[in-house]
Amino acid sequence: MKKYIFMIIAAMVVFISCKKGNGIIDGGLSNPKVNFNTYDFLKSHPKKVFDTTLMVIDKAGLRDVINGDVTFFVPNNYSINNFLNIKRDEARQIDENKKYTLDSLFKYFTPAMLRDSLGIYVFKGKISYGQLTEEGKIYHSVVAPAESFIISYTKTTGYLVDGIITNDAKLVYFIKVLGDRDIMVNGKMEDPTGDESLLDRSTVCQTSGIETTNGIVHVLSNSHPWTFKVKDF
Secondary structure (H helix, E strand, O other): OOOOOOHHHHHHHHHHHHHOOOOOOOOOOOOOEOOOOHHHHHHHOOOOOOHHHHHHHHHHOOHHHHOOOEEEEEOOHHHHHHHHHHHHHHHOOOOOOOOOOHHHHHHHOOHHHHHHHHHOOEEEOOOOHHHOOOOOEEEOOOOOOOOOEEEEEEEEOOEEEOOEEEOOEEEEEEEEOOOOOOEEEOOEEEOOOOOHHHOOEEEEEEEEEEEOOOOEEEEEOOOOOHHHOOOOO
16 A cells, blocks of 8 residues: 555654654664653553553553564554544544543453454554565454554655654554445555555554564554544544
């Protein structure tokens, strides 16, 4: 799914994420190894941008899963808050004073539902740069094997890595396939069935290729809505 999002849009996304200071924005870390397992790495992050994510992991009972031999595409606090905001806006179509908070999520989502929702981001084995292509490959998550995801990368230039401009950086994309895999027609993505509601949903990683003691971590953009949620109205 080559260049699913135009590069200028991707650059804007990662630039905004960087300005918020919520992770290393990179095209490949110069020193990707950390001496923590995945859960403890998220917990130890000095910016405290994974607190909500960790709460969901605990409620879902996924701690042992993400500390296994897996690759975790991590939705951070912003991603989950984006989901809550969409759910709130949907609720306000019925009651304009309605709220939808993290407490609401834990009230209405059972541990099994949380496990299914967060589990779509966890994949067996270590999916690192060396395994990625620009065309992308279909993967199935550990918890939700029925759903398909494409993991790919796009090269970009003029990218800042450790204070140095590089001409060979990669942006990693995480794409949820809806129905059949979309195709590029005249520079625009189209669903093979012609149903625009089935267009695949894509997000870019703001930090990628972190090697924990058990697996690989890619952190999704702040703009990503958890579960790839979109408004139903």
